[in-house]
Amino acid sequence: MALLGIRRSPWLATFSAGLVLVGWIPWPALMGIDDLSLQIVQTGNTPQFTALWERFNADPMMSAYLYTYIIGHLLSAILLGIMLGRARLVPLWSACALALSSPVTILAFPTKNPILGILLLVLLTIGMLPAAYTMLKFSRNEDGQPVPPM
Numbered sequence: 001m002a003l004l005g006i007r008r009s010p011w012l013a014t015f016s017a018g019l020v021l022v023g024w025i026p027w028p029a030l031m032g033i034d035d036l037s038l039q040i041v042q043t044g045n046t047p048q049f050t051a052l053w054e055r056f057n058a059d060p061m062m063s064a065y066l067y068t069y070i071i072g073h074l075l076s077a078i079l080l081g082i083m084l085g086r087a088r089l090v091p092l093w094s095a096c097a098l099a100l101s102s103p104v105t106i107l108a109f110p111t112k113n114p115i116l117g118i119l120l121l122v123l124l125t126i127g128m129l130p131a132a133y134t135m136l137k138f139s140r141n142e143d144g145q146p147v148p149p150m
Helices: 009-025 029-045 047-057 060-086 090-110 115-135
Strands: none
Touching: 009 060, 009 090, 029 047, 029 060, 090 115
């Protein structure tokens, strides 16, 4: 999505793309928590496994990975929505939906409210489909590379 806005808003597009990349870098490490949880469930939960999970989950390094993911991932969605709306590359409602997905994520995650989870998926779909359609409409240069719309 940052590629869409690179010609109209290069600084915001570049910063948003950087946040996306930084936000997703710790993703494999965060999967370690999920894998550890799965292994504990499959092996059988014991007080020792619970202590290990709590220690691993509260580790400063894992917390740093988690905060990096949260900040990069959530802030980039807001900035991408602002960039796409400001550049008028997608309808305003689509840009607002993408930008609003982050606050809804912040509410949905700790509450585990299924209605907020559905709302989040709807907002992301509404926000990303017009951007995907716009990317499909790219013109191609003589090398066959996509050229963002002006």
